[in-house]
Amino acid sequence: MKWWQIGLIACLVVACLSPLASSSPDxxxxxxxDKGFIGLGQEAPFQIIADYVFPGIQNEVVATILAGLIGxxxxxxxxxxxxxLLKSRRGxxx
Amino acid sequence: xxxxxxxxxxxxxxxxxxVSAGGVGNAVRIANKKLGEKQVPLMGVLAAFIxxxxxxxxxxxxxxxxxxxxxxxxxxxxxxxxxxxxxxCVLIAQCLxxxxxxxxxxxxxxxxxxxxxxxxxxxxxxxxxxxLGDNRRGKLISGFIGAWGSVFLASIVCAIELAVSGTSxxxxxxxxxxxxxxxIGVGEGLITGAVLSLVLATRPDLLQLQRI
Numbered sequence: 001m002k003w004w005q006i007g008l009i010a011c012l013v014v015a016c017l018s019p020l021a022s023s024s025p026d027x028x029x030x031x032x033x034d035k036g037f038i039g040l041g042q043e044a045p046f047q048i049i050a051d052y053v054f055p056g057i058q059n060e061v062v063a064t065i066l067a068g069l070i071g072x073x074x075x076x077x078x079x080x081x082x083x084x085l086l087k088s089r090r091g092x093x094x
Numbered sequence: 095x096x097x098x099x100x101x102x103x104x105x106x107x108x109x110x111x112x113v114s115a116g117g118v119g120n121a122v123r124i125a126n127k128k129l130g131e132k133q134v135p136l137m138g139v140l141a142a143f144i145x146x147x148x149x150x151x152x153x154x155x156x157x158x159x160x161x162x163x164x165x166x167x168x169x170x171x172x173x174x175x176x177x178x179x180x181x182x183c184v185l186i187a188q189c190l191x192x193x194x195x196x197x198x199x200x201x202x203x204x205x206x207x208x209x210x211x212x213x214x215x216x217x218x219x220x221x222x223x224x225x226l227g228d229n230r231r232g233k234l235i236s237g238f239i240g241a242w243g244s245v246f247l248a249s250i251v252c253a254i255e256l257a258v259s260g261t262s263x264x265x266x267x268x269x270x271x272x273x274x275x276x277x278i279g280v281g282e283g284l285i286t287g288a289v290l291s292l293v294l295a296t297r298p299d300l301l302q303l304q305r306i
Contacts, residue, residue, distance in 0.1 A: 003296075004136065004138070027095060027160055027271065031262075048192070064149075068145075075138075075187055079137050079138045079180055086125045
């Protein structure tokens with residue numbers, strides 16, 4: 001097995017831990033609440049996997065893990081592909 | 095630290111979008127010149143790791159949580175421009191697919207967590223290793239310092255954007271953001287140190303790659 005395959009599996013394991021995350025507001029959300037400007041925030045005009053919960057699944061733990069796995073795989077594929085293209089077309093971009 | 099839409103005014107949105115677009119364009123050009131065979135899978139794995147780890151909010155004091163940014167880790171392993179590329183992809187996916195961070199605020203989020211965090215993390219790490227030595231201990235402590243500094247500086251830039259937008263006075267939002275991210279940065283530093291230590295123990299050659 002190549003090192004990066006082991007690395008990717010480790011990332012997927014981390015994604016499976018995502019339901020354990022603290023649900024408290026993060027630093028910016030906390031400041032926005034405390035200083036009274038959280039209300040200015042606007043909802044996104046569309047929702048796909050909003051708030052890292054896969055839609056249509058009752059069990060929130062499963063829905064969160066699924067969102068984490070999908071996101072990790074998408075990012076691995078997208079960034080690997082982008083880096084491969086940039087490498088193999090070396091110097092051809094202006 | 096993902097800014098939603100509504101927190102920034104038009105001028106700040108336009109400025110940060112322009113600067114981030116320029117920065118990402120430059121990152122693409124530099125990566126196209128320097129990227130090698132070995133960096134390709136590392137970039138993919140780091141993007142997957144940063145996405146997964148960003149979901150894992152850890153509690154800090156007083157009912158607040160924080161999560162990894164990951165820019166410093168990526169910059170230490172691959173260099174700041176490669177880190178800008180990775181962070182931009184993570185932030186674009188979070189914005190478009192997971193509705194984390196606003197569409198109009200994407201430029202600001204890429205600027206703060208991509209450009210500011212990558213470059214500050216990278217150069218603080220370099221500065222720290224020049225004092226502490228390039229051995230294992232020096233690398234791990236420098237990784238902590240670079241990671242802590244990247245979060246702290248990103249939060250200050252974020253606070254300035256909020257203040258310039260008229261969302262909250264600078265005297266209010268700056269100390270609040272800096273204060274909380276002083277603590278969140280400790281988490282960033284510990285996670286960055288732990289990953290660097292794992293890389294040093296298993297594949298130390300990955301820390302010898304040409305930086306991009």
